[in-house]
Amino acid sequence: MSPQHSIDFCPLCGGGLCGIRICGIQRDNVPEQDANASSASPHGLVVCDECDAIWLEPDLTTAHHYPDVEHAKCPVCLDALWGPNSRWANHDDLTRLQWDLAINPALDITEG
Amino acid sequence: MINRVNPHLVDLTTVARSKAASMNKSKQKLVGLGILLLMLAGYTLLPPELQQLIQLQPDDATTSQNNSDGQRLNGQEGKSQQLDTNSKQQEAAKSAQTEPTVRSPTNADIENTAGSRAAKEFGQNTPATDDESRQKIGSSQRSPTAASKNSSGSDQPRGPPSNQGQRSQSSDNNRQSPDQTGTLVHGLLQEISKDQYLSPAGLIYGPGSAEGHRLDHLRRHVQNQPKRPGKHGVFDGGMQGALKTIDDAFRRAQKEQRTTKTIDRNRTIYTVDLGKRIGFVGGQDGGRRRNPMARRVRLVLEGKRVITAYPM
Numbered sequence A: 001m002s003p004q005h006s007i008d009f010c011p012l013c014g015g016g017l018c019g020i021r022i023c024g025i026q027r028d029n030v031p032e033q034d035a036n037a038s039s040a041s042p043h044g045l046v047v048c049d050e051c052d053a054i055w056l057e058p059d060l061t062t063a064h065h066y067p068d069v070e071h072a073k074c075p076v077c078l079d080a081l082w083g084p085n086s087r088w089a090n091h092d093d094l095t096r097l098q099w100d101l102a103i104n105p106a107l108d109i110t111e112g
Numbered sequence B: 001m002i003n004r005v006n007p008h009l010v011d012l013t014t015v016a017r018s019k020a021a022s023m024n025k026s027k028q029k030l031v032g033l034g035i036l037l038l039m040l041a042g043y044t045l046l047p048p049e050l051q052q053l054i055q056l057q058p059d060d061a062t063t064s065q066n067n068s069d070g071q072r073l074n075g076q077e078g079k080s081q082q083l084d085t086n087s088k089q090q091e092a093a094k095s096a097q098t099e100p101t102v103r104s105p106t107n108a109d110i111e112n113t114a115g116s117r118a119a120k121e122f123g124q125n126t127p128a129t130d131d132e133s134r135q136k137i138g139s140s141q142r143s144p145t146a147a148s149k150n151s152s153g154s155d156q157p158r159g160p161p162s163n164q165g166q167r168s169q170s171s172d173n174n175r176q177s178p179d180q181t182g183t184l185v186h187g188l189l190q191e192i193s194k195d196q197y198l199s200p201a202g203l204i205y206g207p208g209s210a211e212g213h214r215l216d217h218l219r220r221h222v223q224n225q226p227k228r229p230g231k232h233g234v235f236d237g238g239m240q241g242a243l244k245t246i247d248d249a250f251r252r253a254q255k256e257q258r259t260t261k262t263i264d265r266n267r268t269i270y271t272v273d274l275g276k277r278i279g280f281v282g283g284q285d286g287g288r289r290r291n292p293m294a295r296r297v298r299l300v301l302e303g304k305r306v307i308t309a310y311p312m
Helices: A032-037 A091-097 B007-045 B048-055 B060-065 B067-075 B077-098 B105-141 B144-153 B161-173 B214-222 B238-254 B283-288
Strands: A006-009 A017-023 A043-048 A086-088 B189-193 B196-198 B232-235 B259-264 B267-273 B279-282 B296-302 B305-311
Touching: A017 A091, A043 A091, B214 B232, B214 B238, B214 B305, B232 B238, B232 B305, B238 B259, B238 B267, B238 B296, B238 B305, B279 B283, B279 B305
Parallel strands: none
Antiparallel strands: A006 A017, A017 A043, A017 A086, B189 B196, B232 B279, B259 B267, B267 B296, B296 B305
């Protein structure tokens, strides 16, 4: 459950990777009436994989958020942070989010 | 003349009577000697342990106060007591022969007293003195510095980190599952409500994190991830070792012992130096440095709820 692409180590807990996460990925498959409930399109988050701290931009000097301990939600769409509507961003997601230049390739984790 | 008794005849009868009396006396003496000989033979036939027990009947206090007095007692009064016990034993044997189904109280007394004495002499006193002597030896031979060196040094890393990984895995395998213990998870945690686990130090592990539960997140830190960028702290001792170390760190943090504390909103981040090896630094950075040992714990809490914890 580690991020594939990260921008840096967590300045708060010190041990986590601040990985890029894409949220709202199921919007295309959701029926219209449900889609109206949340108008958020796929959006990016920076999340520490140790302490769950969240940044809304790929810049760790901006304000961070702490989600609820047990029921962590995305600050943008309020969906479950770790639910099926979001995932650690892959390279295509980075391109889609236009955050591909923000990552530090040295922190990439290739599974397997 | 007819009624007159012949004095010679009288003399003859008295002589015969006196001779019979003397014969009886000698017989009695012989019988007495025979009994004594039988007792002595019985005593010599007794096992040496029972002989010692019979000899040790005089009061222990007097023997401990003065050995020579005790030896004298063993030599004089002791003999009479030996005879007494022997006669008791013989009586008991006789009664046992005559009443095989009824247990002789005298015999039982002997057995009980002998048993209790034997227990005192061989069973109870010996381990106590051994323990005392061990403690004395331990305290005299081990200096405080040596003890402290030993306590901290025994956990120091030896051998390659791969051995440490195996060590943590094996201890992880030995951990008690909830089914085995009935109530405790990993031998430590008490389930206070659904998916909520309370540690002995008062920390709570509940749902959360990318893994779904904080315990599953913690499990990441009981095995190395060599490919993970940066450092990856790994606890010694599997899950149980990790939980114990975290509790220890939290107790020290509460006492502010070797602790740095940062508060950010509703979160508290402790870094606690435990003064001994509690794991090692893994990951890519740790691997480059040949996995140095870790003595500190980073503990991220929200109240008493654990967010994450790892060695560093």
